[in-house]
Amino acid sequence: MKKSLVHVKDFNLTLGDKNIIHDLSFDVMPGEIFAFLGSNGSGKTSTIRALLGIYQPTSGTLWVNGQPLTPKTAANVGYLPEERGLYVRSKVLDTMMYFGELKGMTRDAARQFSMDYLERVELADKANLKIKKLSGGQQQKIQLGVAIMGNPELLILDEPTKGLDPVNRKLLLDIVGELKERGAAVIYITHLMEEVERLADRLLILKDGTARAYGTVAAVKKEFNSNSIEDIFVKIYKEKSSEVAHV
Amino acid sequence: MSKLKTVIRHEYLTIVKQPSFWLTMILIPVLIGLIIALNYFSSTSASERIEELAKDLKKVAIVDQSGLVNREVVTASGLTLSAADQAEALQQSVRNGEQDALIVYPADLAKERDYKIYLNGNDITKFSSVSSLGNSILQTSLFLPLGSAEIIALAQEGPSTTLITYENGVQTAGINEYIAPGLFVVLFYMIFAFSVGYMLTSVSEEKENRSMEMVLTYVEPKTLILGKLLAVSLVTLTQIVFFGLLTGAGYLIMREMGGSISLPMGIDITQIVFNPVTLFFAAAYLVVGFLMYAGFMTATAAAAPSTKEANGFSSVFFIGAFVPFYFISMIVTDPTNPVIQFLSYFPLTSPVTSLIRNTVGNIGSIEAWLILAAMSVGMVLSIWIAVKAFKLGALEYSQTLNLAKLFRR
Numbered sequence: 274m275k276k277s278l279v280h281v282k283d284f285n286l287t288l289g290d291k292n293i294i295h296d297l298s299f300d301v302m303p304g305e306i307f308a309f310l311g312s313n314g315s316g317k318t319s320t321i322r323a324l325l326g327i328y329q330p331t332s333g334t335l336w337v338n339g340q341p342l343t344p345k346t347a348a349n350v351g352y353l354p355e356e357r358g359l360y361v362r363s364k365v366l367d368t369m370m371y372f373g374e375l376k377g378m379t380r381d382a383a384r385q386f387s388m389d390y391l392e393r394v395e396l397a398d399k400a401n402l403k404i405k406k407l408s409g410g411q412q413q414k415i416q417l418g419v420a421i422m423g424n425p426e427l428l429i430l431d432e433p434t435k436g437l438d439p440v441n442r443k444l445l446l447d448i449v450g451e452l453k454e455r456g457a458a459v460i461y462i463t464h465l466m467e468e469v470e471r472l473a474d475r476l477l478i479l480k481d482g483t484a485r486a487y488g489t490v491a492a493v494k495k496e497f498n499s500n501s502i503e504d505i506f507v508k509i510y511k512e513k514s515s516e517v518a519h520v
Numbered sequence: 521m522s523k524l525k526t527v528i529r530h531e532y533l534t535i536v537k538q539p540s541f542w543l544t545m546i547l548i549p550v551l552i553g554l555i556i557a558l559n560y561f562s563s564t565s566a567s568e569r570i571e572e573l574a575k576d577l578k579k580v581a582i583v584d585q586s587g588l589v590n591r592e593v594v595t596a597s598g599l600t601l602s603a604a605d606q607a608e609a610l611q612q613s614v615r616n617g618e619q620d621a622l623i624v625y626p627a628d629l630a631k632e633r634d635y636k637i638y639l640n641g642n643d644i645t646k647f648s649s650v651s652s653l654g655n656s657i658l659q660t661s662l663f664l665p666l667g668s669a670e671i672i673a674l675a676q677e678g679p680s681t682t683l684i685t686y687e688n689g690v691q692t693a694g695i696n697e698y699i700a701p702g703l704f705v706v707l708f709y710m711i712f713a714f715s716v717g718y719m720l721t722s723v724s725e726e727k728e729n730r731s732m733e734m735v736l737t738y739v740e741p742k743t744l745i746l747g748k749l750l751a752v753s754l755v756t757l758t759q760i761v762f763f764g765l766l767t768g769a770g771y772l773i774m775r776e777m778g779g780s781i782s783l784p785m786g787i788d789i790t791q792i793v794f795n796p797v798t799l800f801f802a803a804a805y806l807v808v809g810f811l812m813y814a815g816f817m818t819a820t821a822a823a824a825p826s827t828k829e830a831n832g833f834s835s836v837f838f839i840g841a842f843v844p845f846y847f848i849s850m851i852v853t854d855p856t857n858p859v860i861q862f863l864s865y866f867p868l869t870s871p872v873t874s875l876i877r878n879t880v881g882n883i884g885s886i887e888a889w890l891i892l893a894a895m896s897v898g899m900v901l902s903i904w905i906a907v908k909a910f911k912l913g914a915l916e917y918s919q920t921l922n923l924a925k926l927f928r929r
Contacts, residue, residue: 325737344523344740352737358730363534374526375738419734 278303278427278458279324284333286316286323286482293319294482297333301475303426306449306459308469308490310502311479312510317462318355320479321429325352337427348377351425355432355462357416361405365396365415368404372419383422390418394444410441417445421452428452431462446472466503476502478509485509523739527747532754535718544714545762577653579620581610586629590661597657614638620646623654696791697798701879704802707760708875711810712841715756717834719814722748723821723910724830741910745903749814756810801878801888808895809871813837815902816868819909840868844876855882864891867898 279301286294294316301307311317322328324335326343335341342350360368366387373383391397394414396407404412413436421428430449434442449459449472461472469476469490476493478486486493486505497505535541582594585604594601602610613619615638622638629635635658637650663672685694726732735744816837824830844851844863851860855877863873864887874891877883883891 322733327733327736344736344738344743347738350737352734354730354733356730356733360534360726360731362538362725367530367533371526371530372734372738375523375735377522 276303277301278338279307279460280334280336280339281320281324282334284320284323284335285331286319286328287331288319288328292482294323297479297482297484299477299484299487301427301458301460303458304453304456305474306453306461306472308473308476309460309462309479310464310469310476310506312464315479316482317479318431319482321352321354321431321460321462325350325429348423349426351420351422351428353416353420353428353430353433355435357431359404359412359415359419362403364401364403365391365407366400369415369419369422373422376423378423386422387418390421394418410437413437414441414444417448421448424452424455425457427458427460429460429462432464433461434463434465434468466501466506469502478506480509524743524747524750527739527744528751528754531722531748531751534722535751535755536758545759549763549766577620577649579618580650580653581606581613581619581622582625582654582657583607583610583622584625585627586625587627588629588661589625589657590664593657593661593664597653611638614640621650623650623657625658693791693793697793697795697881698879699792700794701798701802701875704806705872705875705879708806708809708871709841710759710763711756711806712813712838714759715752716810716813716817716837718752718755719748720817720821720830720834721827722752723818724824724827727821727825728827742907745818745906745910748818749811752814753810797885798878798881801883801892802875804892805871805874805878805895808892808899809875812867812871812895812899812902813841815899815904815906818906819902822906822910822912837868841872843869844872847873848876851876852880852882865894867895867902870895870898 277300279299281300282298284294284297285292297316297320299307309317309320319328323330324337324342325347326341337346337350340346360371363371366384369387369390370380370383373386374380378386388397388400391400396411396414399407399411404415407415417433420430428449433445433449437445446468449461453459461468463469473490475489476486477484478493486497486509488496490502493505494500494502497508499505499508578598580599581602582589582599583602583604583606585607589601591601607622607624610619610622611624614622617640620640622636624636624638626632626635635654637647637654639647639650659676660672663675666672666675683694685692726735739747817834820833820837821827821830824833847859847863850857851863851873854860855864860873860877863869864877870891874883874888874895878888
């Protein structure tokens, strides 16, 4: 049996007076795409921030590779947050290299990776342009490039295809697929259930900070007696919190 | 350490690679030069215009009821002194436009120190020339009994002074002692005008453009803030070097062109005193003061949801830095005054007040250390608030960080 790369156990988070997460537990295996689902305000982003060490958990365990994640140990993690942006006044290559170096890459390695990636996404000619000169879609490609720098073993993508045209969406999903093939674990946050059906190996649906569904896509479908993840999602969110047992 | 270096390099290059950075640095001395030149030319041309007008002022009547005005002085200026009882009739002729102006020195001039000018029209330049004529006639009349033109000029314009100072029986450098520490006051404002603002922009833009969350995944907040602080310090150093080189180049060009460079108040470059103790405190107040303000700016930027709002909040700190200038004469002459003592120890006013006091030498050694200690506490506090506000507010994109929240958690 494979050892989990991400291990979250009995995680609780209180921010100010609000209890954001209640007793959340899940694992993410290497080489799988794990769909982390929930409506806005359900606690997904807070969980990710706690996993990354940006928020301190009130209680519980959040481990990546057997230890809590800190900036010192985050080199093998790629993160594309929902609230994302880049240094608009900096050049494309400078920005990518900066993040590469923050991840522990040498300047040369960061430069090489950046140029290879820019070639692949057909932005090599924009390497020395300021980011503000790029279109929204082009900026999003750069953000993905920053997230996958150094071929991370854990990639966290928060609504990565939001605002992308079909061509770039396919390109992004191809890249994610390649990382999975190489053995990386991908935590994939999205509101697009067809992406979940197409990509995810396992999923977790979060509502009000509590896991309502968790397991392989097939197992969840079986448990809820439905062939559609979207239907399951809608069903969970239509039910009153008290009617559904915690997973 | 390598992440810190990466942050410093990134922050430094982000600022100095902006064309606006260099444009501002070049434009500021150019603008200062332009303002000085415009001021010089406008005052020269204004005084020339007044002189020209004075020459043309033939239809000006003068009435002396005080007995202080000398008839010969009036005649020498090409005018005539009218009888005291004609004042009303002359006033009417000014009103009608028959006369340009009427100057009336009243009987109680010595007591009230006020005389009247009646002018036809609203021409402010004409008023200035008549007024200057009136003053000139009165002053020359008053000084005439003194005798020679040189003595009158001395009485009217006053002498210049050469200051020779002694301390413990030894001649000191006088004003030249103030120059080196005084430069730190100028430096502080330079840093304040440029670099402290960069700190605000650096944090608030990172927050506004939503790159903060990605950065914080790989860098500790403390490292990020320290990196930004050090980068901004390097930017400041770059500016100082740039302005130093510019001044040096200007000096050499002037010398090559054979122009004479005279500094005001008898300052002699060769006589400038570099007192190590005074310079130590000047440097310490500058550095600690800068870090304290940078800390407050970081906290402000982290707490505010946007650059615009952060700029609004930061005005409080700008006021703090300029308040001591309203009390400058008291700071120089009455340092033990409770107001000055408060300004010396209050974090936001302490850097400028202490730098001025250190310059003029009215700060004892124990007090100098006490102020430095108090300022250091302010600096530590501001950086602590900055780190805390940064941790709590860096990812708050839509609302201002609540102060109570800052101290509760």
